[in-house]
Amino acid sequence: MSTVHIPSVLRPNVGGAKSLEVDGDSIRSVVNGLVERHPALGGQLLTDEGDLNRFVNVYVNGQDVRYLAGLDTPVADKDEVRLLPAMAGG
Amino acid sequence: MPKSYADLLREARAQIREVTPQEVDALPADAATIVDVREASEWEQGHIPGAHHVSKSYIEQQIEAAAPDRDAQVILYCAGGVRSLFAAQTLAEMGYSDVASMSGGFQGWKGAGLEFETPVVLSSEQKQRYSRHLLIPEVGSAGQKQLLESKALLIGAGGLGSPAALYLAAAGVGTIGLVDFDVVDISNLQRQIIHTTDRVGQRKVESARISINALNPDITVVEHEEMLTADNVARLIDGYDVILDGTDTFETRYVLNDAAVAAGIPVVHASVFRFEGQLTTFVPYEGPCYRCLYPTPPPPELAPGCSVAGVLGVVPGILGLLQTNEALKVLLGIGTTLAGRLLLFDALESEFTELQLRRDPACPVCSDAAVEARKAGRPLDVATVGADAPFLMTTTGLAGSVSPEARA
Numbered sequence: 001m002s003t004v005h006i007p008s009v010l011r012p013n014v015g016g017a018k019s020l021e022v023d024g025d026s027i028r029s030v031v032n033g034l035v036e037r038h039p040a041l042g043g044q045l046l047t048d049e050g051d052l053n054r055f056v057n058v059y060v061n062g063q064d065v066r067y068l069a070g071l072d073t074p075v076a077d078k079d080e081v082r083l084l085p086a087m088a089g090g
Numbered sequence: 091m092p093k094s095y096a097d098l099l100r101e102a103r104a105q106i107r108e109v110t111p112q113e114v115d116a117l118p119a120d121a122a123t124i125v126d127v128r129e130a131s132e133w134e135q136g137h138i139p140g141a142h143h144v145s146k147s148y149i150e151q152q153i154e155a156a157a158p159d160r161d162a163q164v165i166l167y168c169a170g171g172v173r174s175l176f177a178a179q180t181l182a183e184m185g186y187s188d189v190a191s192m193s194g195g196f197q198g199w200k201g202a203g204l205e206f207e208t209p210v211v212l213s214s215e216q217k218q219r220y221s222r223h224l225l226i227p228e229v230g231s232a233g234q235k236q237l238l239e240s241k242a243l244l245i246g247a248g249g250l251g252s253p254a255a256l257y258l259a260a261a262g263v264g265t266i267g268l269v270d271f272d273v274v275d276i277s278n279l280q281r282q283i284i285h286t287t288d289r290v291g292q293r294k295v296e297s298a299r300i301s302i303n304a305l306n307p308d309i310t311v312v313e314h315e316e317m318l319t320a321d322n323v324a325r326l327i328d329g330y331d332v333i334l335d336g337t338d339t340f341e342t343r344y345v346l347n348d349a350a351v352a353a354g355i356p357v358v359h360a361s362v363f364r365f366e367g368q369l370t371t372f373v374p375y376e377g378p379c380y381r382c383l384y385p386t387p388p389p390p391e392l393a394p395g396c397s398v399a400g401v402l403g404v405v406p407g408i409l410g411l412l413q414t415n416e417a418l419k420v421l422l423g424i425g426t427t428l429a430g431r432l433l434l435f436d437a438l439e440s441e442f443t444e445l446q447l448r449r450d451p452a453c454p455v456c457s458d459a460a461v462e463a464r465k466a467g468r469p470l471d472v473a474t475v476g477a478d479a480p481f482l483m484t485t486t487g488l489a490g491s492v493s494p495e496a497r498a
Binding site: 007008009010044053054055056057059062063064066067082084085086087088089090 | 246248249250251335336337338339340343360361362363364365366368383384385386387388389392393394395396399401406434443444445446447448450
């Protein structure tokens with residue numbers, strides 16, 4: 001189980017949860033697991049082709065998966081996954 | 091048996107070794123601790139490079155800080171070579187084993203055509219105002235002078251810009267530029283503490299200038315009452331040493347990023363949403379830029395601004411001060427900035443999280459290829475952002491766009 005931290009802008013899509021425990025040994029399986037449970041997240045996180053949207057950053061233990069192996073980045077038990085969209089407010 | 095001045099001088103000369111300015115100049119670096127024992131007003135007119143200043147009247151109290159090793163060579167000098175002889179006697183009494191006095195003093199040094207430096211001189215009012223900075227070795231009078239000569243540009247005199255402008259002014263950052271086209275609205279005052287109730291309706295840049303100069307009249311405030319756009323950005327940022335990005339639209343953030351990277355100016359970035367904030371420092375070519383972090387802007391429903399989503403007032407306050415801390419470090423060249431790190435703040439949990447950022451080797455703005463393309467006059471294509479992009483959402487969902495006047 002890894003812990004996925006949900007930013008507040010996405011929380012309405014997951015019933016308000018701040019974080020979720022999700023099974024999966026890669027970012028792909030973790031994201032798919034999330035979307036299965038909360039289909040509304042799908043349109044936010046993934047493109048029609050099933051890739052990660054470029055405006056949502058995904059970090060595993062503080063590292064951007066774009067510079068690891070993208071969706072194929074391995075996720076181990078107790079890893080911290082963080083979804084991070086840009087925010088503009090000032 | 092009373093002694094005359096001539097008697098005392100003769101005794102000092104007999105006891106203390108004297109060296110010439112040329113001999114002192116020829117010493118290898120670190121061979122001796124050189125101490126200027128003149129008064130502060132004389133020191134400020136110029137001194138030997140690398141010398142410590144310990145006025146003769148404080149020599150017993152302060153010499154141990156300047157020269158902790160009693161067996162190391164210490165050379166004292168004054169204006170003409172007399173006061174330093176008597177001060178050297180005191181050091182000998184205190185157990186310093188290798189003390190010398192420079193004959194001819196600083197006049198002899200200058201007369202021999204040797205190099206000297208003139209220290210930074212702050213006015214007595216400035217010495218009082220910035221005394222807590224002057225006490226910190228990492229700032230001191232040289233750092234304070236640096237701040238006074240620095241220019242910081244704030245994009246937005248709002249939630250982030252308010253605390254930043256006030257603390258930059260308090261710190262003595264000599265020139266503060268403000269870019270904001272808005273007027274003060276009463277709904278701003280829940281967090282935009284640089285403005286006041288009696289200035290509702292006034293131009294924000296003017297209102298901010300009044301508060302800045304009330305706090306520190308030395309600060310030059312440059313009012314840029316216009317919206318930052320691709321057409322004016324190069325002119326607006328020209329000549330500034332650091333930029334604090336406190337806007338609330340993606341369009342402005344990308345336009346600013348692209349121009350600041352091209353101009354080589356560091357941008358301290360912060361953004362806020364309800365209880366959360368993000369902060370980093372973009373140092374061109376040393377760390378990632380905004381487009382490396384977020385290659386494309388999110389769709390409107392994922393990125394509401396404060397005016398539609400709301401924000402806890404202290405969140406921009408906290409983030410604005412962290413921005414100021416970054417800006418001061420950039421200006422002073424001290425410490426470690428957040429270049430390459432993104433700091434997240436969650437006010438509800440009182441939690442800070444740090445994420446590692448990287449430069450995107452394919453970045454259309456800061457990659458080597460992008461730099462080459464700019465030099466060749468053919469900048470790479472970048473994703474463009476619609477002006478109303480962040481303003482299409484209310485707390486309940488998609489809604490109409492918000493007029494510029496309602497942006498805050």
